[in-house]
Each structure stands twice: as C-alpha cells, then as structure tokens.
Amino acid sequence: MHSFERLVRKMSMQIKDPREQDIFCSLLTRKDGMQELAEKYGLSAKELASMYERSVDCLLYTSPSP
DSSP, X not given: OOHHHHHHHHHHTTOXXXXXXXXXXXXXXXXXXXXXXXXXXXXXXXXXXXXXXHHHHHHHHHSOOO
C-alpha cells in the first residue's frame, strides 16, 4: 500500500459508516469510479455524491487544528 493510500485509510477512520469509509477511500485513491460505487451500493450518482460530501465535511469539522 502506498503512503497516500495509508493516509486516506487513516483519515477515513473518522468516518463512522463503513459504506461511507469505502466510498471515501475508493474515490480518493481512484480504486473505483462513481459508476462502480453507485452500482456496488445501489445508490444514484446524486446519493453517492452526497455521501462523499458528508464524509469530507465530517473530516473537515472533526480534524484537530494544526
């Protein structure tokens, strides 16, 4: 696993929902695309984007300040 992938996995630990963790990691590491993830989880592209946005918000508002 590359350093970036390890960092993304570590960041995703702040996300409580396992599906949201997988979506966050997959999109950031380009492991899977939007269409593949939407099919995998039975979501529309809009639902998937909302889930990803919630994950990013979670990380932005729970991360400690430098």
